[in-house]
Amino acid sequence: MSTGAKAVAVLLVVVCAFVCNHQAADAACTLEQKKEILSNCMLYLEAPWLGRGVPPWYTTRCCVSVKKVPGMDMQCILNLCTEADKKAIVEQSLLKLKGHCSIWHTLPAAGRPHSH
Numbered sequence: 001m002s003t004g005a006k007a008v009a010v011l012l013v014v015v016c017a018f019v020c021n022h023q024a025a026d027a028a029c030t031l032e033q034k035k036e037i038l039s040n041c042m043l044y045l046e047a048p049w050l051g052r053g054v055p056p057w058y059t060t061r062c063c064v065s066v067k068k069v070p071g072m073d074m075q076c077i078l079n080l081c082t083e084a085d086k087k088a089i090v091e092q093s094l095l096k097l098k099g100h101c102s103i104w105h106t107l108p109a110a111g112r113p114h115s116h
Contacts, residue, residue, distance in 0.1 A: 029080065033069050034081065036065045040062045041056065041065065043056075045090060046089065058100075062097070066101040072098040
């Protein structure tokens with residue numbers, strides 16, 4: 001490999017490392033998103049809700065808040081929760097919000113695109 005080709009390869013690796021690292025940093029959820037989800041989704045996260053069987057609809061304020069989180073990563077939100085937050089909610093309900101707030105979750109099977 002020539003010196004010029006090596007320099008280009010090294011430059012490519014450096015650029016890729018910078019871009020990939022930058023995207024990962026941007027992908028993290030924030031404390032503000034956690035606060036908004038706990039505020040707008042508490043009806044679905046509190047223990048008394050269990051058994052009612054009605055998850056949030058994808059257009060509710062709760063789901064709008066969930067969709068603001070990169071990748072709807074509820075594990076990231078859970079990781080930001082304090083012990084007091086965790087005592088006030090059912091953790092599994094928080095983790096299930098991504099599925100409940102996905103538009104594909106609400107469409108009947110016939111309306112979903114087929115994977116080939």
